[in-house]
Amino acid sequence: MDTKEIIEKEESETTEFKKSTAQLEKALKSICGFLNHRGGAVYFGIDNGKVVGQEVSDSTLKSISQKIRQKIKPEITPEVKALELLGKRVIEVTVKEGGNKPYYLMGIAYKRVGTENPIVSPEELEKLILNKKSGYWDGQTCEDATLEDIDWEFVKEDFIYLYEKHLKK
Numbered sequence: 633m634d635t636k637e638i639i640e641k642e643e644s645e646t647t648e649f650k651k652s653t654a655q656l657e658k659a660l661k662s663i664c665g666f667l668n669h670r671g672g673a674v675y676f677g678i679d680n681g682k683v684v685g686q687e688v689s690d691s692t693l694k695s696i697s698q699k700i701r702q703k704i705k706p707e708i709t710p711e712v713k714a715l716e717l718l719g720k721r722v723i724e725v726t727v728k729e730g731g732n733k734p735y736y737l738m739g740i741a742y743k744r745v746g747t748e749n750p751i752v753s754p755e756e757l758e759k760l761i762l763n764k765k766s767g768y769w770d771g772q773t774c775e776d777a778t779l780e781d782i783d784w785e786f787v788k789e790d791f792i793y794l795y796e797k798h799l800k801k
Contacts, residue, residue, distance in 0.1 A: 646672035651679040664737040665744035667730035677722035685720030734760040
């Protein structure tokens, strides 16, 4: 996403703006909500659509990442980076939709609805947990995989075995 797209965005189901990292505790609810929904990004240094900037150092970026890993469970590794927007420094924290739902912030699960982060209801929590238990590794998507990653010898052997066992009679 380029500078213009970020600035023109409004807060939404996938975007949250915070004036500074002093609001990190509030932003953690949004990050937890993003994980339990469709993913999203929090921008520190943007207030009501205006770029106000944020002091950024390596230790600031590490501190944000550590706090997220400490307070949100199961543990995740967010993408935390500094951006230059209109000559000012902004911090972008991005998370994808979580693959190990539900996610909890200090023991409470949040979801993202519009620009709010309500607590997940007991019924929704039960669905998230049941979906988690029914998930298998072979049914999950590996976004970076290519056809070169497939073990064709294994596929061929498996296919021949299944063909001979079940179809060839």
